Amino acid sequence: MSIEIRNVSKQFGDFQALRDVSLDIKSGELIALLGPSGCGKTTLLRIIAGLETADVGTIHFSGEDTTDVHVRDRNVGFVFQHYALFRHMTVFENVAFGLRIKPRKERPSEAVIKEKVMKLLKLVQLDWIADRFPSQLSGGQRQRIALARALAVEPKVLLLDEPFGALDAKVRKELRRWLRQLHDELHVTSIFVTHDQEEALEVADRVVVINQGKIEQEGTPQQVWDNPATPFVYGFLGDVNLFKGRARDGRVYLDDGMQMDSSDASGAHDSQAFAYVRPHDLEVERYSPGQNLDAQGRPTGIVAQLSRAIVVGPIARLELIPSETTPNASNAGEDGLIEAQIPAQQFKDMGLREGETLVVTPRRAKVFLDEAAGI
Numbered sequence: 001m002s003i004e005i006r007n008v009s010k011q012f013g014d015f016q017a018l019r020d021v022s023l024d025i026k027s028g029e030l031i032a033l034l035g036p037s038g039c040g041k042t043t044l045l046r047i048i049a050g051l052e053t054a055d056v057g058t059i060h061f062s063g064e065d066t067t068d069v070h071v072r073d074r075n076v077g078f079v080f081q082h083y084a085l086f087r088h089m090t091v092f093e094n095v096a097f098g099l100r101i102k103p104r105k106e107r108p109s110e111a112v113i114k115e116k117v118m119k120l121l122k123l124v125q126l127d128w129i130a131d132r133f134p135s136q137l138s139g140g141q142r143q144r145i146a147l148a149r150a151l152a153v154e155p156k157v158l159l160l161d162e163p164f165g166a167l168d169a170k171v172r173k174e175l176r177r178w179l180r181q182l183h184d185e186l187h188v189t190s191i192f193v194t195h196d197q198e199e200a201l202e203v204a205d206r207v208v209v210i211n212q213g214k215i216e217q218e219g220t221p222q223q224v225w226d227n228p229a230t231p232f233v234y235g236f237l238g239d240v241n242l243f244k245g246r247a248r249d250g251r252v253y254l255d256d257g258m259q260m261d262s263s264d265a266s267g268a269h270d271s272q273a274f275a276y277v278r279p280h281d282l283e284v285e286r287y288s289p290g291q292n293l294d295a296q297g298r299p300t301g302i303v304a305q306l307s308r309a310i311v312v313g314p315i316a317r318l319e320l321i322p323s324e325t326t327p328n329a330s331n332a333g334e335d336g337l338i339e340a341q342i343p344a345q346q347f348k349d350m351g352l353r354e355g356e357t358l359v360v361t362p363r364r365a366k367v368f369l370d371e372a373a374g375i
């Protein structure tokens with residue numbers, strides 16, 4: 001079943017939770033709604049489910065307006081972060097619940113229920129604990145049972161609200177891989193709410209980034225990662241250094257003294273510029289005088305002191321303090337640090353030591369201009 005969301009807005013008192021949200025979800029797609037706490041993800045999910053009504057806008061399921069369709073007739077399955085399984089029922093009975101409460105005419109026979117529940121328990125790889133009670137399960141097992149229970153009534157749409165939010169990192173990782181495999185088998189149109197960018201990028205066919213009730217960007221995980229459309233998306237998708245400066249005629253002059261060409265700045269006359277550089281897109285070299293200048297004597301990298309190196313596994317995370325900043329420079333992180341990431345092997349081969357002076361040069365930067373701030 002496809003879902004068409006058109007111009008949906010929702011207000012709670014004075015607070016605008018959703019602003020003119022439009023989104024098309026294809027049948028069988030797995031979509032991640034990604035955004036910070038309070039951005040409106042759950043509200044959108046609840047409106048799709050019919051648990052909440054939009055002030056403005058419509059939701060269509062496969063072209064059919066759902067406005068007057070009651071939540072129980074929408075054929076939607078849910079899994080929430082704290083999905084309370086019925087404590088007094090076994091795993092088997094929990095999964096069978098949705099089938100047993102169907103009206104008599106639609107209710108399957110006991111034999112069919114048994115077959116179906118056991119098939120679902122096999123699918124979530126928990127058929128061996130059918131007789132246990134929820135209190136005897138781990139958190140990850142409980143969420144898999146919650147998913148089996150949601151799937152028992154063969155929903156056309158599956159809504160998952162931070163389903164792995166309460167679990168530890170290792171189990172989360174296992175379950176998200178497992179959810180992806182399950183989705184590839186069943187192809188139920190699914191919407192997955194998360195504030196964890198890694199989870200969204202790994203699981204979804206398409207990621208929808210939401211901020212303050214508005215869609216900032218939508219696209220495949222790769223599109224969104226490679227080309228964040230706004231500073232917000234850049235910042236939300238992972239660690240990033242922000243360098244401020246000014247841009248003129250395709251060239252960016254950062255407050256740290258570094259300059260670079262950027263096609264993002266081609267139309268700039270004299271605008272404020274914000275250059276975003278991911279830690280692994282910074283090249284790190286040992287400093288020697290004059291070495292960070294190009295043929296015309298213009299600085300291409302930032303001279304900085306290595307204040308801290310954290311080497312864990314294959315990656316070395318370097319924290320650097322820029323040496324030459326103009327008085328009003330407020331660059332990189334809020335604490336003024338630049339973060340670079342290089343392979344741990346390179347770190348060892350270079351024999352870097354804390355306190356050394358290095359040069360960091362962006363291999364790749366995305367520049368956003370604030371024309372309004374131009375002179």
Ligand SMILES: Nc1ncnc2c1ncn2[C@@H]1O[C@H](COP(=O)(O)OP(=O)(O)OP(=O)(O)O)[C@@H](O)[C@H]1O
Nearest residue numbers: 012015017035036037038039040041042043044195
């Ligand atoms: N019934 C309600 N009454 C008043 N305000 C509400 C109601 N439901 C949600 N809100 C507000 O709307 C905003 C969006 O809430 P929502 O639950 O959609 O956010 P979210 O992105 O899912 O956040 P989280 O990740 O923390 O669950 C929040 O500021 C919340 O306080």
